[in-house]
Amino acid sequence: QKEVEQDPGPLSVPEGAIVSLNCTYSNSAFQYFMWYRQYSRKGPELLMYTYSSGNKEDGRFTAQVDKSSKYISLFIRDSQPSDSATYLCAMIRRDSGSRLTFGEGTQLTVNP
Amino acid sequence: SQTIHQWPATLVQPVGSPLSLECTVEGTSNPNLYWYRQAAGRGLQLLFYSVGIGQISSEVPQNLSASRPQDRQFILSSKKLLLSDSGFYLCAWDTFTGNTIYFGEGSWLTVV
Numbered sequence: 334q335k336e337v338e339q340d341p342g343p344l345s346v347p348e349g350a351i352v353s354l355n356c357t358y359s360n361s362a363f364q365y366f367m368w369y370r371q372y373s374r375k376g377p378e379l380l381m382y383t384y385s386s387g388n389k390e391d392g393r394f395t396a397q398v399d400k401s402s403k404y405i406s407l408f409i410r411d412s413q414p415s416d417s418a419t420y421l422c423a424m425i426r427r428d429s430g431s432r433l434t435f436g437e438g439t440q441l442t443v444n445p
Numbered sequence: 446s447q448t449i450h451q452w453p454a455t456l457v458q459p460v461g462s463p464l465s466l467e468c469t470v471e472g473t474s475n476p477n478l479y480w481y482r483q484a485a486g487r488g489l490q491l492l493f494y495s496v497g498i499g500q501i502s503s504e505v506p507q508n509l510s511a512s513r514p515q516d517r518q519f520i521l522s523s524k525k526l527l528l529s530d531s532g533f534y535l536c537a538w539d540t541f542t543g544n545t546i547y548f549g550e551g552s553w554l555t556v557v
Contacts, residue, residue, distance in 0.1 A: 376548035376551045377489075421488070432491060432494065435489045
């Protein structure tokens with residue numbers, strides 16, 4: 334079983350829709366949680382970073398962490414065609430320094 | 446601000462030929478450096494990481510090697526490429542206190 338599970342999609346939504354992206358994890362030692370956005374043929378860029386349970390909002394993006402249930406989510410409001418990308422969740426264990434464990438990534442397409 | 450440069454961006458190499466990908470980080474000292482590989486449609490696989498000059502840790506046995514000749518320079522090499530070495534190679538960095546990492550733009554390698 335993978336430590337981090339993420340539905341690879343693809344996910345296709347109309348412009349303006351609310352998008353929900355999710356990851357589950359099995360190791361309760363994961364402490365820091367990140368979402369990366371990766372456009373085609375580009376390196377991943379850090380989108381959101383959080384370390385506590387609850388919600389963190391940044392513009393149209395909200396990162397949610399539920400440590401008791403071991404899942405994290407990324408919500409995108411008023412989705413735009415420019416949001417079309419692959420979204421990767423990532424997390425770090427307390428005992429692993431800065432070596433991230435990534436999900437497989439979810440491919441999102443927002444249709445105009 | 447910190448920046449990371451990675452080159453070449455794209456290369457096509459014949460089987461059995463050598464490889465050298467280079468990565469440099471600017472604007473920080475003593476970063477942790479990483480090489481990841483991303484196969485088509487798959488997640489990120491950590492290949493090597495380095496916490497200092499000459500200090501290289503390998504995560505997965507590979508036909509590849511890494512070197513860190515200078516504090517902010519990280520090189521990925523191979524003496525003889527295999528078809529299975531094709532993929533998207535990403536250099537990344539963080540500081541020793543960092544809880545997340547930042548990626549370069551990546552290098553697309555096609556072995557033919």
